[in-house]
Amino acid sequence: MNTLIFRTVAPFLTALMALFSIFVLLRGHNEPGGGFIGGLIAVSALAIFGIANGIAAVRRALWFHPMAISAFGLFIACLAGLLSAAFGVPFMTGLWITPTVLGVEIPLSSVMLFDTGVYLVVVGAITSIALALEAGDDV
Amino acid sequence: MTADTMGLTFLAFCLPFLGALAAPALTRLLGHHAAWPLALVPLAVFLHFLGFNAEIARGEIVTGGYAWVPSYNVSFSWLIDGLSLAFLLLISGIGALIVLYAGGYLKGHPHQGRFFSFILMFMGSMLGVVASDSFLMLFVFWEMTSITSFLLIGFDHAREASRRAALQALIVTGGGGLFLLAGLLLLWDVTGVTQFSLLMSFGPELRASPFYLAILFLVLGGAFTKSAQFPFHFWLPNAMEAPTPVSAYLHSATMVKAGVYLLMRLNPVMGETPAWETVLPAVGGLTLLVGAVLAIRQTDLKLMLAYTTVASLGLLVMLTGFGSEHAIAAAALYLVAHSLFKGALFMVAGLIDHETGTRDITKLGGLRRAMPVTFLAALLAALSMGGLPPFFGFLAKEEVYAALSGGSLRQIAFTAAAIIGNGLMFAVAFAVALKPFLGAPVQTPKHAHEGPALLWIGPMLLAVKGLVIGLFSAVTHALLTSPLASAISGAPQTVTISALPHLSLAFGLSLLTVAFGLGVFLMLDRAREAANRLVEDIGWGPDRGFDQAMTGLVRAAAAISRLLQPGRMEIYMTATFAVIALALLVPPVVYGEWPRLPVWPAGMPFHELAVMLLAALGIGAVLTAGNRLTAIVALGIQGLCVALLFLLFGAPDLAFTQFMIETLSVVILALVMTRLKLTPRDHRPLREKIPDAVIAIACGVGFALYLLRVTQGRFDTALTDFFNLYSKTIAHGANVVNVIIVDFRGTDTLGEIAVVMVTGLAILSIIRIRKGRAGA
Known part of the structure; x- marks a missing residue:
């Protein structure tokens, strides 16, 4: 697997897949996609990167510990739910705003924040499992 | 208010x-x-x-x-x-x-x-x-x-x-x-x-409720453990x-x-029944005797007092359940008296310990010169505990005898118990208050001298209070004991007893108690030996029973853990899948709910058939794979075919997820395999593989039957309709699946992602533990 071609292509593939995963996450509300699927794509991307360049490279690329990413995801998912408390509506009620940026209406919602949380939880948790398994007995 | x-x-x-x-x-x-x-x-x-x-x-x-x-x-x-x-x-x-x-x-x-x-x-x-x-x-x-x-x-x-x-x-x-x-x-x-x-x-x-006895039993379970009644003493x-x-x-x-309080609180509504008036006095009386006899046995000041506390609590429970106006008044008086003199005596015991370095009564003596204030406090408290006039303890004891004495067998039995218990407590009271102070000075671990004011102020005040409220009994009754007795009995009641000795049966019994107590006090060493012999003859006590129960509990827990957690992966997997197979197959057998044989759909397009065939071939590839790694990859064929089917039948979200899951499971399974250090091939003999195969087939068949049966049932579309109808209008999302996940059932998802994260943490720590063991 550790061929020169694979090692050369892997970073580009990973970047592309990571971008795609964010695309899938964002389109999720209206088209097939969403946080869970997006997260899985991102994990696959990182797995490819890891197989090609080793886990140290993945850890460096992620900057944060994957478990911390997962915890942050859970945190913002909770936050998205709790936002509704500030508006006096029941927990997890979806809140929407549509600001106009450069003449384009952008719908933003607490639901999207929540979905991002799901994405991060999935990315962090599964990546940390995969990295720990891949690390072997030396780390 | x-x-x-x-x-x-x-x-x-x-x-x-x-x-x-x-x-x-x-x-x-x-x-x-x-x-x-x-x-x-x-x-x-x-x-x-x-x-x-x-x-x-x-x-x-x-x-x-x-x-x-x-x-x-x-x-x-x-x-x-x-x-x-x-x-x-x-x-x-x-x-x-x-x-x-x-x-x-x-x-x-x-x-x-x-x-x-x-x-x-x-x-x-x-x-x-x-x-x-x-x-x-x-x-x-x-x-x-x-x-x-x-x-x-x-x-x-x-x-x-x-x-x-x-x-x-x-x-x-x-x-x-x-x-x-x-x-x-x-x-x-x-x-x-x-x-x-x-x-x-x-x-x-x-009282008329069929649950009365159950309530009584449960409440007594709380009260008797808290108030250290026999056998929880x-x-x-x-x-x-x-x-x-x-x-x-x-x-x-x-x-x-607190236990006594609870019984007193419930006395107006639960008292005056045969059960109440049998169990409470019986347990209380027994506790009184057991506590008093065990108190005599001790030589440690604190332990002597502790066992008399057990005895006093027994007396209080006995009086609360005795069921007469005098008994309630006696309980009220004794409650107050006991708190004052026992608190004081405990503090005295601590004071002696603090200043001399020992609490053993046989190693103390002649402290009256070194610690005169302590001696005075001890003496005042002991006089109240012994029930001598004009101390408050005397009032309490007089009322106790007035309540208990009478001609019936029950009254005679309880009077006798009270006399023995009180007599022994009298002996202990003076043993604590006199023995360390009188006689020739004894060498103690620390040089004895009077403690600082912080230490003697408490016992002194309590002991003096026991005298003062006894002297001014009319005020005490009006302000404290009469309302207390009224609340316990649930009806207005006045306590009248005063500190003046007056000739009555109760006073006679008081004298008898003092005489008995004095006798025991003078022969304390012999009484202690006798009590020791008695306890040694019995041998087993609830304290040892507690240890035995705890050891038994630990052993039982260990045995159950060994049974359920043998630490062998094969057993866990076998048990898990066997249970799944049973859960799937037992209900249809028991209730006869078998699915109908599905009808082969007419006009099935070729590509659908091809995908299904491919899935079946994938299974064949898994079974015939030469080594484990090939088998894992081959498993992916089947999974991808299922994903394709989802795609063909209009569930792109599901198909999408299935693709990703398949890919990742192959990666992760392969990684796990390398860590498990298994041989590349399964070398077990056929007869060991057969049970696994049976369980695997049972699971597969079970799931197939289950899915067939579910899809053949009537399908309630209320939820589907709701989600389809409102997904766009309420939740502003066209992708119904996603809207369900993040909005309609968002709280479920929150729980699920929490589980995902915790699982990740758990796996991470398991891997780290193994690593630590390997390193060590």
């Missing part, structure tokens, strides 16, 4: 906890002098409740509180009547003295601040117990006293005996608390009220491992009386 007093009363309940919060910092600042400002906390509480005295003496009842969980009818509410008030005053009054005493006793101890904090927390809990109107509040505070008592008994946590005693007390009293909770819930169920103030009118219904002497201020406060004057 006006809003002002209500707020102040609430503050009074919170004050000890606030004090507990401030105690460590204050002690760091002032050292042991922090006792003075901290004693102001219980003093303030004492003075606040003293203000209710006039109202309560008129026979009124003060209630108040705030709604807590209105939907469950739970409130933070208090009920202050004669019974509560007497307890509140005892707890806060003695509490102030105990704080001062602890200031001297633990002077220089590195954790004195923590100690103050614990004892104030305990005080707050105990105040809550005796003033609670709502059942739930009573239970919460009840368990809080158990927990704070655990902390206090185990204060000297470096010693194993302390830890054991603390745990034992927690298990016994905390376990009893669970009985109490069940009893209170049953009370709620039977009467429909959750407050004692409302419960009072439900007496007839309660063993934890109390062990609790003497605690520092002496704790013994004086929790294990004589306050916490152990």
Whole structure:
């Protein structure tokens, strides 16, 4: 697997897949996609990167510990739910705003924040499992 | 109750906890002098409740509180009547003295601040117990006293005996608390009220209820464990491992009386039944005798007092259940008297220990010159405990005999028990108060001298109080004991007994008791030997029983763990999948719910058929794969075919997810395989593979049948319709699946991602543990 071609292509593939995963996450509300699927794509991307360049490279690329990413995801998912408390509506009620940026209406919602949380939880948790398994007995 | 007093009363309940919060910092600042400002906390509480005295003496009842969980009818509410008030005053009054005493006793101890904090927390809990109107509040505070008592008994946590005693007390009293909770819930169920103030009118219904005996049993389970009744008495002497201020406060004057309090509180509604008037006096009387005999046996001052406390609690329970006006009055008097003299004597015992370095009565003597103030306090307290006029203890004992004496067999039996118990306690009282002080001076581990004021102020005040309230008995009765007795019996009642000896049967029995006690006191060594022989002949006691029960529990838990957690992956997997197969196959067999044979769809397009064929081939590839890695990859074929089917049948989301899951499971399974260090091939003989194959096939068949049956049932489309209809309009999303996940059922998803994260953490730590073992 550790061929020169694979090692050369892997970073580009990973970047592309990571971008795609964010695309899938964002389109999720209206088209097939969403946080869970997006997260899985991102994990696959990182797995490819890891197989090609080793886990140290993945850890460096992620900057944060994957478990911390997962915890942050859970945190913002909770936050998205709790936002509704500030508006006096029941927990997890979806809140929407549509600001106009450069003449384009952008719908933003607490639901999207929540979905991002799901994405991060999935990315962090599964990546940390995969990295720990891949690390072997030396780390 | 006006809003002002209500707020102040609430503050009074919170004050000890606030004090507990401030105690460590204050002690760091002032050292042991922090006792003075901290004693102001219980003093303030004492003075606040003293203000209710006039109202309560008129026979009124003060209630108040705030709604807590209105939907469950739970409130933070208090009920202050004669019974509560007497307890509140005892707890806060003695509490102030105990704080001062602890200031001297633990002077220089590195954790004195923590100690103050614990004892104030305990005080707050105990105040809550005796003033609670709502059942739930009573239970919460009840368990809080158990927990704070655990902390206090185990204060000297470096010693194993302390830890054991603390745990034992927690298990016994905390376990009893669970009985109490069940009893209170049953009370709620039977009467429909959750407050004692409302419960009072439900007496007839309660006594007639078929659940009466169950309630009684459960409530007694709570009360008897807390108040150390036989056979649960063993934890109390062990609790003497605690520092002496704790013994004086929790294990004589306050916490152990919580059980008695509960019985007194329930006496108006649950008393006067044959069960009540049999069980309570019988258990109480037995406890009285057992406690008194075991007290004689001891040579340690604190243990002697601890066992007499057991005996006194027995006497109180006996009187509460005896069922006459005199008995109630006697219980009220004895309750107050006991708290005063026993608290004082415990503090004296601690004082002697603190100044001489020993508590063994056979190694003490001639301290009267070295410690005259202590001697005086001890003597005054012992006179009250021995029941000599004009001390308050005398009044209590006279009333006890007036209540018990009579011609019937029951009365004679209980009178005899009371005479023996009181006589033995008389002997112990004077053994504690005289033996260390009289006779020739004995060499002690420390050079004996009088303790500082912080130490003797408490016992002295309590002992003097026992004399004063006995002398001015008319005032005491009007303000304290009459309302107390009225609250216990549930009807207005006046206590009249005075300190003047008057000729009566009761006085005669008192004299008999004193004579008997004096006899035992003079022959204490022989009596001790006799008691020792008796206990040794019996051999087994509940204390050993407790250890045996705990060891048994640990062994049983270990056996069950070994059975369920053998630590072998194959067994876990086999068990898991066997259970799944059974869960899938047993219901159709039992209920005959087999699916109909599916009809082959007509006009099936070729590509669908091809995908299905490919999936089947994938299975074949798994089975015939040469090594494990190939098998894992081959498993992916089947999974991808399923994903394709999802795609063909209009579930792109599902297909998408399935693709990703398949890819990742192959990656992760392959990684796991490398870590498991398995051989590349499965080399087991065929007969070991067959059971696995059977379970695998059973699972597969089970799932297939299950899915067939489910899809053949009538499908309720209400939810589907709802989601399709409202996904866009309510949740602004066209992708129904995603809208369900993140919006309609968002809280479920929140739980699920939490599980994902925790699973990740768990796997990570398992891998790290294995790594650590490999490294070591």
